[in-house]
Amino acid sequence: MSPHSKAEQETRIDTIRRFNRFYTRKIGVLEQHLLESPFTLTEARVLFELAHRGGALAKEIGAELGLDPGYLSRIVQDFTEQGLITRKLVPSDRRQFELALTAKGKQAFSRLERASRQEVGNMIEALPGDGGQRLVAAMTTIERLLGDADERPEVTLRTHRPGDMGWIVQQHGLLYAREYNWDISFEGLCAEIVAQFLKDFDPARERCWIAEIDGRQVGSVFLVKHSDDVAKIRLLLTDPAGRGLGIGKRLVDECIAFARSCGYRKITLWTQSILLAARGIYQSAGFVHVATEPHRSFGHDLIGETWELAL
Known part of the structure; x- marks a missing residue:
């Protein structure tokens, strides 16, 4: 320690x-x-x-x-x-x-x-x-x-409402700084993504889901329009208070089901090689790693990865 x-x-x-x-x-x-x-x-x-x-x-x-x-x-x-x-x-x-x-x-x-x-x-x-x-x-x-570790709390999913976007940006900035030592530029990127989502939001083809336990936000994800045929997953997050409960998988499954209902033919996403838990969720959902791109971002040398799922 x-x-x-x-x-x-x-x-x-x-x-x-x-x-x-x-x-x-x-x-x-x-x-x-x-x-x-x-x-x-x-x-x-x-x-x-x-x-x-x-x-x-x-x-x-x-x-x-x-x-x-x-x-x-x-x-x-x-x-x-x-x-x-x-x-x-x-x-x-x-x-x-x-x-x-x-x-x-x-x-x-x-x-x-x-x-x-x-x-x-x-x-x-x-x-x-x-x-x-x-x-x-x-x-x-x-x-x-x-309490008893065997008593799993009830997790609910809902769409976004006022106040959620600030929480999403704040939690991303806080957790990635704490767990990966990423600098504040990552929080800035999250703020840009959130602002763009709110500005161009198309409720017929886009969604933000918030996971809650006892009324407290513990997870989030966005599915946004990348093109007429391709949707994109962004800002998948599970708060430490909600980890181990399958929340990340539920959020990704929700994205996939919604994308299919909208008629998208493919889902794409961009993640980092060090985000092992997220990569595991994508892989188990059927996503395929299709591209790798080393880059310098958020104060670190990282390896970016593109994953895709054919619908």
Whole structure:
């Protein structure tokens, strides 16, 4: 790891730890009781699990919340003494207990649930403008990134709308500078391509697609008219937040399907030999590498490649 990347990693660690401290204060985790109730956060989570499961084995609750068996046992004992839960031995395994909320326990949870929803609602209402929407989007992203890797997020494709073009130019400039050390002239080229697309846009024969996850742009591509018979793919991009989900392939497949529906006979594109992921997508879609051109661009000596697909 280079000194620069190590410094970036340390900054990220500090930022995440600072956020954790902020959020635990915000939701009252450091307070003795949650939402002025008689319950700690952990006790409230146990009530939540029992309320939404309709009952469960003690070991299931412990596994779900990652609780020490001894700590959970004390909570179960306290809840039993308070009349909040019932505890029954499982006939097939008399070492296990099945837990369920009593009527008193359900009332206690309902009060806690109402207080929680009210507090969150008040917090959202106090945010200016679209703050609530932005907050939910940010939390959804955190949950997706830190959640179960097997749960693939839903990716949607749509056509462009106001604001997308600025994002496309900005992300191309940022990512290619970060990942390939290309200079700002590449961002300038992207801006020219975008401006030309908007100026000459023919909706009958041209398209821009934006890929989104949870309302956030994570990918883009253009299909533009190169001639009456030939279409051209431009500015294919997958943001790091969307990589590994097949977004690039979906965007290229969308271009191919649209080009066929428009009556184009061929699709062409220009890429660089170092863009291995993009080249792999084109090759798997049936594109053929037809020409190579060394050139000096974006602050580097590059090898440009032309690829074509007969429709």
